[in-house]
Amino acid sequence: MSCKETTRLLDAYVDGELDLAAGLHLEEHLQSCAHCGASLARLKALRTSLRRGVELETAPDGLRSRLRARFSAPARGPGLSRGWGLALAAPGIAALALALWLGFAVPEARVVYHITSSATASTALRNLANHLQAAPKVKIVVVAHNDGVDFLLRGARDASGEAFEPAVRRFLERGVEFRVCNNTLERRGINASRVIPAAALVPSGIAEIGRLQSQEGYSYMRL
Amino acid sequence: MLDELERARFERLVLPHMDAAFSLARWLTRDAAQAQDAVQEAYLRAFRFFGTFRGEDARPWILGVVRNACYRLLERERAEPAAQFDEQAHGEEAVAPGTVVRFPLDPEAAAIARAERELVQRYLRALPPEYREALVLRELHGCSYREIAQIADIPLGTVMSRLARGRRLLQRALAAGLEERGTGT
Numbered sequence: 001m002s003c004k005e006t007t008r009l010l011d012a013y014v015d016g017e018l019d020l021a022a023g024l025h026l027e028e029h030l031q032s033c034a035h036c037g038a039s040l041a042r043l044k045a046l047r048t049s050l051r052r053g054v055e056l057e058t059a060p061d062g063l064r065s066r067l068r069a070r071f072s073a074p075a076r077g078p079g080l081s082r083g084w085g086l087a088l089a090a091p092g093i094a095a096l097a098l099a100l101w102l103g104f105a106v107p108e109a110r111v112v113y114h115i116t117s118s119a120t121a122s123t124a125l126r127n128l129a130n131h132l133q134a135a136p137k138v139k140i141v142v143v144a145h146n147d148g149v150d151f152l153l154r155g156a157r158d159a160s161g162e163a164f165e166p167a168v169r170r171f172l173e174r175g176v177e178f179r180v181c182n183n184t185l186e187r188r189g190i191n192a193s194r195v196i197p198a199a200a201l202v203p204s205g206i207a208e209i210g211r212l213q214s215q216e217g218y219s220y221m222r223l
Numbered sequence: 224m225l226d227e228l229e230r231a232r233f234e235r236l237v238l239p240h241m242d243a244a245f246s247l248a249r250w251l252t253r254d255a256a257q258a259q260d261a262v263q264e265a266y267l268r269a270f271r272f273f274g275t276f277r278g279e280d281a282r283p284w285i286l287g288v289v290r291n292a293c294y295r296l297l298e299r300e301r302a303e304p305a306a307q308f309d310e311q312a313h314g315e316e317a318v319a320p321g322t323v324v325r326f327p328l329d330p331e332a333a334a335i336a337r338a339e340r341e342l343v344q345r346y347l348r349a350l351p352p353e354y355r356e357a358l359v360l361r362e363l364h365g366c367s368y369r370e371i372a373q374i375a376d377i378p379l380g381t382v383m384s385r386l387a388r389g390r391r392l393l394q395r396a397l398a399a400g401l402e403e404r405g406t407g408t
Contacts, residue, residue: 008387010387011383011386011387011390012368012383015361015368015386017367017368017383042394043390043394046390046393046394046397047362049339049340049343049397050343050347050358050362050393051362051363052336052339052340052343053339053340053343053344053347054250054343054344054347054359054362054363055363056242056243056246056363056364057242057245057246057249058242058245059241059242059244059245059262060245060255060259062259063241063245063259063262063263064241066263067238067241067262067263067266068238070266070270071230071233071234071237071238071266071270072234072238213256214254214255214256215255217256217259
């Protein structure tokens with residue numbers, strides 16, 4: 001086998017896709033040709049790097065649960081089966097199917113509230129309460145950043161002198177999560193122990209919001 | 224309307240390939256949010272046309288549907304570019320698509336391994352889609368040439384030449400990249 005032919009078949013050989021006879025001819029050539037032997041070594045090294053560089057990823061929870069809700073056996077809500085019938089009634093119209101799909105996703109919509117100022121914290125909590133009332137299944141994460149972290153510090157009170165902490169705890173019980181930007185704390189010289197236990201710390205509020213949006217399908221709301 | 228048996232068959236044969244589907248979509252769209260959209264759309268479509276699927280191994284079939292959904296989505300995107308393209312977020316993703324790096328004990332070796340891994344991901348992302356999809360299907364999904372041919376809807380010979388060409392391109396880019404970082408040999 002010539003070098004040219006070997007080069008052409010080398011990938012198939014490494015991939016185990018060459019038939020036996022061709023494989024034997026190729027091996028014969030490799031033993032006598034240092035040049036092609038080196039090509040083989042480089043190719044194998046590349047495969048190792050590639051396999052280290054690309055790994056199977058897990059589908060995000062949101063996607064997983066949407067697909068499961070859609071295609072798994074367990075009992076479905078009336079809205080879902082009705083919608084499914086509609087989707088089937090409109091074959092070929094992917095856009096409509098997708099719109100219906102998005103409609104279904106509403107019960108498990110995810111929203112991140114971004115609070116950047118202590119002045120708006122009261123308004124934000126009021127909106128939060130309204131939001132939960134209108135859409136009880138919505139998943140809300142509050143990310144506090146800059147002056148917005150103040151209402152999550154111990155002993156914080158609103159303009160009328162009422163403590164924030166009990167309200168925050170009530171939201172927590174309803175599944176709302178509060179996350180405080182640690183960069184903000186460091187920049188403002190606030191000791192992390194002053195943050196109420198109901199709130200969690202994240203390294204960067206901005207990065208957290210980006211992550212929630214890009215990886216967990218949250219929509220963004222600034223308050 | 225699909226009957227209950229068909230739905231159960233879909234659940235058993237297609238649903239388990241969600242991770243493979245998402246991983247492929249991630250590499251083809253190069254964006255986590257778009258990958259989710261593409262997989263969603265692909266599963267809807269797959270369910271609708273599930274009646275045409277025969278056999279037990281649905282993985283190549285659903286990967287083909289996902290692939291097409293990705294390209295349709297990118298096509299739509301080109302037609303009407305998204306208003307808020309975030310260079311920063313997309314650029315960041317080039318390096319770290321949320322995977323865990325295991326650290327060997329030797330910190331220097333760890334740094335080299337990490338640098339190499341980042342480069343592999345970056346250059347693979349930068350490859351033209353026809354080479355990228357062949358390489359991802361081969362190395363990440365472990366697909367055979369025949370499966371890749373089915374998924375990408377190309378002849379077997381084209382699979383072979385695309386893999387070979389894709390690897391040469393990647394090899395060249397990596398060699399240059401590692402040298403630049405001073406971690407080459």
